[in-house]
Amino acid sequence: xxxxxxxAKLSSLERSERRLGIALLMPAFALLGGxxxxxxxxxxxxxxxxxKLTEPxxxxxxxxxxxxxxxxxxxxxxxxxxxxxxxxIVTVPGAVALGxxxxxxANQPFKVKWPVRLGLLLPWALPLVFxxxxxxxxxxxxxxxVNNLLIWIGLSPVNWLTxxxxxxxxxxxxxxxxxxxxxxxxxxxxxxxxxxxxxxxAEVDGAxxxxxFREITLPMLKPAIIVALIFRTITAIQTFDIPKAMxxxxxxxxxxxxxxxxxxxxxxxxxxxxxxxxxxxxxxxxAILTSIYLRHTRRDPSAGRH
Amino acid sequence: MxxxxxxxxxxxxxxxxxxxxxxxxxTTLRIFTGGQQRPDVMRKIADDYEKRTPGVKIEVEVGGATxxxxxxxxxxxxxxxxxxxxxxxxxVIRPAQWAAAQWAEPLxxxxxxxxxxxxxxxxxxxxxxxxVGGKVIALPYFADAQFxxxxxxxxxxxxxxxxxxxxxxxxxxxxIMKAEGNANLSGFQTAGAPIEGTVCTYLVPMWGAxxxxxxxxxGLNLGSPEARRPFQLWADMKAANVTPPNLAEIPTDRIRxxxxxxxxxxxxxxxxxxxxxxxxxxxQIKDKVGVVPLPGFTADKAATCIGGxxxxxxxxxxxxxxxxxxxxxxxxxxxxxxxxxxxxxxPVFPEVxxxxxxxxxxxxxxxxxxxxxxxxxxxxxxxxxxxxxVIRTNxxxxxxxxxxxxxxxxxxxxxxGQVIR
Numbered sequence: 001x002x003x004x005x006x007x008a009k010l011s012s013l014e015r016s017e018r019r020l021g022i023a024l025l026m027p028a029f030a031l032l033g034g035x036x037x038x039x040x041x042x043x044x045x046x047x048x049x050x051x052k053l054t055e056p057x058x059x060x061x062x063x064x065x066x067x068x069x070x071x072x073x074x075x076x077x078x079x080x081x082x083x084x085x086x087x088x089i090v091t092v093p094g095a096v097a098l099g100x101x102x103x104x105x106a107n108q109p110f111k112v113k114w115p116v117r118l119g120l121l122l123p124w125a126l127p128l129v130f131x132x133x134x135x136x137x138x139x140x141x142x143x144x145x146v147n148n149l150l151i152w153i154g155l156s157p158v159n160w161l162t163x164x165x166x167x168x169x170x171x172x173x174x175x176x177x178x179x180x181x182x183x184x185x186x187x188x189x190x191x192x193x194x195x196x197x198x199x200x201x202a203e204v205d206g207a208x209x210x211x212x213f214r215e216i217t218l219p220m221l222k223p224a225i226i227v228a229l230i231f232r233t234i235t236a237i238q239t240f241d242i243p244k245a246m247x248x249x250x251x252x253x254x255x256x257x258x259x260x261x262x263x264x265x266x267x268x269x270x271x272x273x274x275x276x277x278x279x280x281x282x283x284x285x286x287a288i289l290t291s292i293y294l295r296h297t298r299r300d301p302s303a304g305r306h
Numbered sequence: 307m308x309x310x311x312x313x314x315x316x317x318x319x320x321x322x323x324x325x326x327x328x329x330x331x332x333t334t335l336r337i338f339t340g341g342q343q344r345p346d347v348m349r350k351i352a353d354d355y356e357k358r359t360p361g362v363k364i365e366v367e368v369g370g371a372t373x374x375x376x377x378x379x380x381x382x383x384x385x386x387x388x389x390x391x392x393x394x395x396x397x398v399i400r401p402a403q404w405a406a407a408q409w410a411e412p413l414x415x416x417x418x419x420x421x422x423x424x425x426x427x428x429x430x431x432x433x434x435x436x437x438v439g440g441k442v443i444a445l446p447y448f449a450d451a452q453f454x455x456x457x458x459x460x461x462x463x464x465x466x467x468x469x470x471x472x473x474x475x476x477x478x479x480x481x482i483m484k485a486e487g488n489a490n491l492s493g494f495q496t497a498g499a500p501i502e503g504t505v506c507t508y509l510v511p512m513w514g515a516x517x518x519x520x521x522x523x524x525g526l527n528l529g530s531p532e533a534r535r536p537f538q539l540w541a542d543m544k545a546a547n548v549t550p551p552n553l554a555e556i557p558t559d560r561i562r563x564x565x566x567x568x569x570x571x572x573x574x575x576x577x578x579x580x581x582x583x584x585x586x587x588x589x590q591i592k593d594k595v596g597v598v599p600l601p602g603f604t605a606d607k608a609a610t611c612i613g614g615x616x617x618x619x620x621x622x623x624x625x626x627x628x629x630x631x632x633x634x635x636x637x638x639x640x641x642x643x644x645x646x647x648x649x650x651x652x653p654v655f656p657e658v659x660x661x662x663x664x665x666x667x668x669x670x671x672x673x674x675x676x677x678x679x680x681x682x683x684x685x686x687x688x689x690x691x692x693x694x695x696v697i698r699t700n701x702x703x704x705x706x707x708x709x710x711x712x713x714x715x716x717x718x719x720x721x722x723g724q725v726i727r
Contacts, residue, residue, distance in 0.1 A: 053385055053407050054688045141552030162554035162706035250500045251554055252703025252714075267381050268374070269692045270407070 040283070046276040053270035060273075067277035077278065079253060080261040081285075086168070087175065087257065088236040094176040096228050099183025100221075106184065107191045120188070124181040132245025135174035136161065139246070161247050164254040171243050171255055178242065179235065183228040190224025191217070230293040237286045258282050333628045334363045337393040338380070341371040342559055343615055344578065344649040351644060355635055362628060371559055373397045373502040377691065384409045389622045392629035393636075395447060397502070398435050398614045399684050399694070405438035406688035410618040412441040416630040427639075429678065432654045435686075436616055443618065445637035448577075448651035450613030451681040452506060452600055453674070455565060455573040455583075459594040460486070468598045469572075470605035472511070472539055479548045479571050493548035495564060496574040498705040499557040504698040505684055506611035507705075510574075511536040513609035513682055514602040519726075520685065526726045528719045535603070537704060537711035544705075554706035566591060574600060576613055580668060581650035597670040599677045612681035614654070646671070652678055689725045696721040 010018070047067055051060045071077055106116045123131070138145045139160035147157035160166045194217065202212045240259035243249065249256035249264075256264075262282065266275030337352070339345050345368045352364035369376040377400070383391060384407070396404060404410040417424055421442065425433050432446040454475075456468055464482045469475035479493030497503030509519065517532025527533065543549045550556075556564075558575065565573040566583050568590035573579070583595045602608030617633040619626055635641065642653040647667045652674060658664055659675040668674075685693055700718045703709035709717070 053381075054403060054691070055406060056408055057406075141550075141555060159552055159554075159706070162552060162708075164708050248500050250699075250702050251706030251708040252500075252699050254703070254708055264695065267378055268695065269689075270381060270385065 043276050043283075044280055046272060047280045049273050051271075051273035051276075053272060063273075067274050068281075070274065071277055071281060076253060076256075076261060077258075077281075080256050080258045083168075083254075083256060084237065084239060084258045087172065087239050088233060090172045091175040091179065091239075092229060092232045092236050094172065095179040095232050096183045096187075096225060098176055098180035099185075099228060100187055100225070102180060102184035103187035103191055104217075106188050120181050120184050122181070123178055124185065126178070128178065128241035129245050131174055131178040132242040135170065135177075135242070136246045139166075139170040162251045164251065167247050167251065167255050171246055174242050174246060175236075175239065179232060183232060186228040186231070187221060187224050190221045194220045226293070226296070230290070233293065234286065234290055237282070237289065332361050332363055333625050334365060335392040335625060335629055335632055336365045336367055336390060337395070337632070338367045338369055338376075338391045339395040340369050340373070340376045340615075342578070343395060344645075344651070347645060347649045347651075350648070351636065351641055355632060359631075362632070364632065367391065372557060373399075374691075374694070384620070384622070387622045389620070389624050391620050392623040392625055393633050394618045394620055395615045396444060396618050398432075398450075398612060398616060399502075399686075399690055401436055401438050401443040401616060401618075402686045403688050403690050404618055405441065405443045409621055410443045411621045411623070411626055411630075412443060413445065413619065413630060413633075414442050416627065417442060428654050429656055431612055431679070431681065431683070432614060432616075435612075435614075435683065444616035445633050446654035447615045447617050447636055448642065448645055449654045449678050450576050450578075450615070450652055451674070451678045452510065452574055452576055452610045452613070453597050453670075453677065454600050455575055455579055456596045456598070457568075457571050457591065457594055458596040459591075460571055461596070468596060469601050470608075471601050472514075472603060475572055475601050476543055476546060476548050480546055482571050483548070490569045492550045492564065492570050493546075494543060494572040494574070495549060495553065495556055495561045495570055497556065497558050497561065498549075498553035498702060499555055499560075500698050500702040501557050502694055502698065503558040504701050504705075505694050507540070507574075508536050508697050508701045509682075509684060510600060510609055510611055511539045511603070514600075514607060516607065519722075524726070526719065526722055528715060528722070533715060534711060536701075537714065539603075540705060541711065554702050577650055577652045577674070579650075580670065581648070584650075597674075599673070610677060610681045612678070612683050614652070685726070687725070692725050693722060696725070 048062055048064060049060045050058065050063050050066075052058060102120055106113075106120055108116075110116060137143065139147075141147060141157060141159055141161070144160070146160065150157055158166055160170045198216050198220075199212055202216060207215070238259050239257045240263065243255050243257055244260055244263075247255045249260050258278070259282070262275055262278045265271050265278060269275075337348070339348050345366055349366050352366060356362060356364055369379050377397075380391075380394065380396075394410075396410075401410070405412075414421055425437065425442065428436075428446050429449060432449060436442060436444045436446060454469070460466075460482050461468065461478065464478075464485050466478040466481060467474070469478055475494060483491055483493050496507045498507060512519070512532055512535060515532040515535040517530050517535065518527055521527040540549065540553075544551075544553070561570070561573050561575050562579045562582060564570045565575070565579065566586060566589045580595070580597060583589050583591055584593070600608050600610045617636055619629045619633055623629050637654070639653070639655045639658055642651075642655050642658050643661055643664055645651040646653050646658060646661075646664045650668050652671070653659060653664070656675065659671050665671055684690070687693055696718055700709065700714040700721075704711060704714040
């Protein structure tokens, strides 16, 4: 082994430590290779083949970019992408805004802190599909809590889950409720790093609470907000469980996301080739969005202010 | 002290070894069934089988409530060639797909020289559904068809006859709903959620109008005027408030629940509903239920979807012979009779319909046999899951009001055109 790091200056002790270090890293590399790199490579390979489990006699011929040309003209893919984009646009800022409120609340000097913190953690710990099922019951036409409330205040019930607009709204409410707690946890950690002395100084200068929030809290919290936005966006691209449980993409395909379309193509229709192509496309979009965010965060967020 | 510990450990090991050698002599079979196909009744039948077949233990695994939920799970199990399941209950629409995917072990070898004789005992529709390309893919477990359930008491009270046409049904439902004045009472329900049952919500009225999904050459036939009739029918019922505004979120078993709670005059549903309405503790309508064949656009021309569940032996099972023997037992006239009484599951053997015990539990079985005999099949295709998805998604969108009849029909034509050519 030769390289820029392997110089003759290294003592034998250093060299053996280096070897040990590499040996200790190997299991992690092997694991990553096995669960990340290999599946991605297999997925990309499969996306260039025809692979329908419903027609095993067709074997799995290599068909080049045929699946990709098909995807370009696939109206359902564009619809699903559009729905996914809408979910991102609405639920990412929604969850971070609600999460900010929750974090500010949890950061108040309550005597007993655990009830608020537990309330923060519970939605986060709940499996996504449970959240979906709970909200489906809330929004159900006949037995749903929301319609009961509407009737109680004298309005007529709404078909929440079987009309495009209301179904989208109901799903967004469920996603924002479910994911805001994660944003709140990240933001709460950020809030607690802001030195108290800043507020004390502002207090002395006579700054109002609102100005303290705008001039101290928000700028100091910016790194945490960006982290919350990144993580929320990455999960929002993959939105699946909640719309699956609430509407299964209905009415028609009006609330279907990209991940749901991939699932339907692969698992329901057993078209692994085309399903893989769709998954590769989603992976590319996801990778681009993530790298844009990462580039943005690599700059020191405090650099601009000095 | 140490010695004693050693002794007890070795004793424990010996006992474990002993127990596992007993387990070795025993065959454990795992059967998969859906939540709606009465797993409790299956369990009782399996208990009987265990008693008469020493050395065989049966585990019943219960899957989702709807056909496509079950298939989603089975797709993952079987695509990975998992040997966990031995016998699998599959919907009547699946054998072609299962044969194509090579998930079901062809049973011809096990049936041997008696194959034709054994298969001849079943109702012809089930014999044909389970033989794909000359091979027996599965054995029929129970038959099914959609019927019209009605509230006998309400119809009598308001002088309405059990309807023979959709127009009579609508008029009767409107009359009863108006006279009862109960806001919770709905006139008619059929499956509208994006599930397998909603495929029949489209096909039944189309067949009833004399249409068919494919023409004589096997090509798609959605340009015909009959292909529009279902949209018109359900739109009329919706406009008249006979169907509830949330029809598009109602799956099969919810109809049964609404009916059983006394909130529904007419229900289009499968055979299992009868036994539940008569025997469930929470049923509000015991002895108040009538069953007739589904209506048509004209009284002489009605149609219904054929249903029913089949027993496939998994191609990946490690105990195929034992699994086949169990499937043969489940597919016997004796078990058909037990199921008919315990679950109102329609028999796959014509003679069981006239069995006095069966008729005592299900008086309506007398007129059910001709319905099952004339019930029609959903399109047979290895790509059926896709066919089903296109029909049910568009029907669901139409019933929800988010797609017009023209748009739903156009989208169905475009998407089915890729599967059926």
